[in-house]
Amino acid sequence: MTAPDSTGRRFTAYTIRHLDELLKRAPLTEEQRLRTRAVASVLPFRTNAYVVDELIDWERPFEDPMFRLVFPQEDMLPAEDVDHIAGLLKSEATKQELTAAANEIRFRLNPHPAGQLALNIPKAGEEPIPGLQHKYRETVLFFPQQGQTCHAYCTYCFRWAQFVGIADLKMANNDVEQLTGYVREHTEVSSVLLTGGDPMIMGEPVLRRYIDPLLEMDHVESIRIGSKALAYWPQRFVSDPDAEDTLRLFERVVASGRNLAFMAHFSHEKELESEIVREAVRRIRATGAVIRTQAPLIRTINDDAQQWAGMWRTQHKLGMIPYYMFVERDTGPQDYFSVPLWRAWEIFRDAFSQVSGLCRTVRGPSMSATPGKVSVDGVVQIGEEKVFALRMLQARDPDIVGRPFYAKFDENAVWVDDLKPAFADKFPFE
Numbered sequence: 001m002t003a004p005d006s007t008g009r010r011f012t013a014y015t016i017r018h019l020d021e022l023l024k025r026a027p028l029t030e031e032q033r034l035r036t037r038a039v040a041s042v043l044p045f046r047t048n049a050y051v052v053d054e055l056i057d058w059e060r061p062f063e064d065p066m067f068r069l070v071f072p073q074e075d076m077l078p079a080e081d082v083d084h085i086a087g088l089l090k091s092e093a094t095k096q097e098l099t100a101a102a103n104e105i106r107f108r109l110n111p112h113p114a115g116q117l118a119l120n121i122p123k124a125g126e127e128p129i130p131g132l133q134h135k136y137r138e139t140v141l142f143f144p145q146q147g148q149t150c151h152a153y154c155t156y157c158f159r160w161a162q163f164v165g166i167a168d169l170k171m172a173n174n175d176v177e178q179l180t181g182y183v184r185e186h187t188e189v190s191s192v193l194l195t196g197g198d199p200m201i202m203g204e205p206v207l208r209r210y211i212d213p214l215l216e217m218d219h220v221e222s223i224r225i226g227s228k229a230l231a232y233w234p235q236r237f238v239s240d241p242d243a244e245d246t247l248r249l250f251e252r253v254v255a256s257g258r259n260l261a262f263m264a265h266f267s268h269e270k271e272l273e274s275e276i277v278r279e280a281v282r283r284i285r286a287t288g289a290v291i292r293t294q295a296p297l298i299r300t301i302n303d304d305a306q307q308w309a310g311m312w313r314t315q316h317k318l319g320m321i322p323y324y325m326f327v328e329r330d331t332g333p334q335d336y337f338s339v340p341l342w343r344a345w346e347i348f349r350d351a352f353s354q355v356s357g358l359c360r361t362v363r364g365p366s367m368s369a370t371p372g373k374v375s376v377d378g379v380v381q382i383g384e385e386k387v388f389a390l391r392m393l394q395a396r397d398p399d400i401v402g403r404p405f406y407a408k409f410d411e412n413a414v415w416v417d418d419l420k421p422a423f424a425d426k427f428p429f430e
Contacts, residue, residue, distance in 0.1 A: 008374045011151070011233060011240075012037045012049040016040045022052065023071070032074065038085035039072040042102045043332060044407065047071075047152040055270055065268050065301040070152050076333040081184035103166065109171050111161035113331040119396075122182060129182060131173025136372070136394055137192045140183060146206050147196040151233035154267065156337045158329035162197055168198050169305035180213040183220065193224040193263070199233035200236050205246040211249065213415050215256045222259040230264045230291075231271035234280035247287050254288030258265040264320065269311045270301050272318070281318050294324035295363055297344050305350035308338055312351065312359045322355075325364030327376075330415045338414040341365070341388065345376045365395060369416045371429030372396055379409060387422040388413075392429070400428045 014022060019040055023033045047070045059065040074082055085105075088098050120141075133141040148162055148170065158400070161169040173179065183189050192214055199207060214220050229236045237243050248303040253260040262284055266272060281412050282293055293315045297303060302311075312322040325348055328337045344365040352360060367374045370396030380389050386409040395401050405428050407419035 001212075003283075010049075011235070012127055013151075014047050014049070014052065016045050017104050017417075019045055019118075022047075025058045034089060035074040035082050035086050035207070036072050038082045038089060039074055039076050041085050041089070041098060042074060042077060042081070042105050042164075044153050044157075044160055045072055046150065046163070048233060050235070051152045054274060057089055058414045059358040065364075066270050068300050069154055069156075069267055069298075072155055073148055073336070076155065076336045077105065091095055091214065099165075102164075106161070106164060106166070110331045111166075113158065115369075124178065124182065129178050131171050132179065132182060133171070134182075134186070134189070137188050137397060137398060138192060140186070140189050141193045141195050142179050142210070143171045143173060143196055144194060144199060144206070144210055145172040146202045147194070147199040147392075148172050149201055150198040151195070151201065151203065151229055151236075153169070154228070156296065156301070156328060156332065158296075158331050159421070160332050174212060179210065179216075183214065184217055190219060190221040190222060192220060192222075197228060198227050199225050200227040200233075204242040207246065208249050211253065215253065215258070220258065222261055223253055224261040224263050226263040226265070228265040230262075230277060231266050231283075234274070234277045237280040237283050243283075247283055250284065250287035250289045253392060256324050260287070260289040261288050262291045263323070264291050264293050265295055266311060266315065267298065269314065271308055272311065272314050278318060281320065285319050291320040292323035294319050294326065296326040296328045297339055297347060298328055299339050300337070303339050303347060305347045308347065308351035309354035312355050312362060316355075316359045321360035322359055324364060324366055327365045327367045327415070329368060330417065334414070339377050340411060341413050341415075342379050342409070342411060345379060345388075366393055367416050371427075372395070372401075374416050375429070377404070382423075383407070385422060388419065390419075394408070395429065403428060 015035065019037055020033050023036060028036070051070055055066045057064040085098070085101060088101055096281065120135045121128045121129055122132055122134040123129065131143040131145065150159060154162060183192060194210060211223060214223060237246065249280065271277065281291060295302070302308065303405045308325065315322055327344055328334055328339070348365050352362070363375060365376050371392070373393040375391045377389040377391050388407040388409060389404060390407055391404050392401050405424070406422040408422045410418060413419050
């Protein structure tokens with residue numbers, strides 16, 4: 001893909017092959033660059049010229065959340081693992097030796113959390129359907145094979161395992177008939193979410209091939225597209241060769257009487273500042289599509305209530321709908337990025353209190369865990385006990401959705417698995 005933007009910029013992807021040269025823009029020693037490359041040999045690295053040139057403050061990179069958002073940091077992995085990989089790089093070990101060492105670390109990082117491969121994959125007869133997930137009754141997720149990369153990778157990405165070249169960890173499918181056949185047969189499915197990677201890495205002809213058949217099914221009420229493209233390559237909707245065709249496809253979905261929900265991933269206010277982002281948002285909204293925004297709460301990047309409040313206000317002003325604040329999932333470098341649940345709730349509450357009712361469409365902090373989406377609704381004192389008030393926003397079992405329940409307060413808890421039930425022998429989902 002080599003499309004010019006409004007200033008003549010063409011999409012140029014940077015990968016680990018370019019990492020050392022890019023890091024020379026920052027005040028790093030040669031050893032620090034080596035150790036950063038070591039982390040990038042385990043966790044995927046990809047960015048592009050727009051992100052590097054427009055979004056990062058290279059005069060103060062270590063204070064810049066956008067730098068940490070896309071560039072690996074050496075302390076994202078245990079020091080002994082970084083030492084080992086750095087030693088292999090320094091000794092010019094073979095690709096096979098490096099891959100074996102990296103894979104050993106990767107499999108310790110819980111590459112597929114929340115039962116993605118064990119519990120969510122539906123079957124056609126006795127055969128599992130690859131690249132399809134059906135966790136909740138009404139919603140099917142589809143991972144198009146041509147969308148299994150992104151314009152840039154987030155260092156905290158919970159789908160990092162899609163991008164490291166291990167076939168057994170990848171969720172992908174290019175069989176339109178498998179998708180449409182399953183959805184056609186399961187009339188309880190009212191919403192199909194195209195995800196990845198990033199579906200917007202695909203050109204319009206490929207995207208249309210997956211979307212058009214869904215418009216023939218009366219029970220499909222909405223089509224969702226999960227994407228970071230508005231933040232990382234807004235040119236996709238403004239100046240790419242197929243930008244206009246893509247917008248016409250969006251219009252066709254809306255004209256069919258369905259809701260087209262563009263699930264935009266914005267991690268920081270900085271991603272909303274450029275004029276081309278705002279033009280891309282305007283163009284998408286003009287098709288009749290609805291843009292809903294979501295992101296996880298990430299330590300060192302957006303763990304600040306003022307930043308979230310400002311981001312939600314800007315999104316609302318541009319016509320987008322704040323939708324979710326997520327808790328960083330239990331995968332990859334979770335220890336580096338996670339925020340204690342009590343603190344996540346405080347940040348959400350403080351940000352929520354600073355915005356108007358029209359911004360309070362946002363929900364969270366929410367954990368997308370094995371049983372479903374668990375929301376932390378507060379820290380409360382009930383009698384002699386301090387507890388977390390929790391609620392299922394979505395669940396494998398629809399009967400427990402919306403019902404409050406409680407967990408013992410734990411100041412170190414960062415995920416639902418760290419919690420123990422309060423006032424009961426077990427959680428509703430157990």
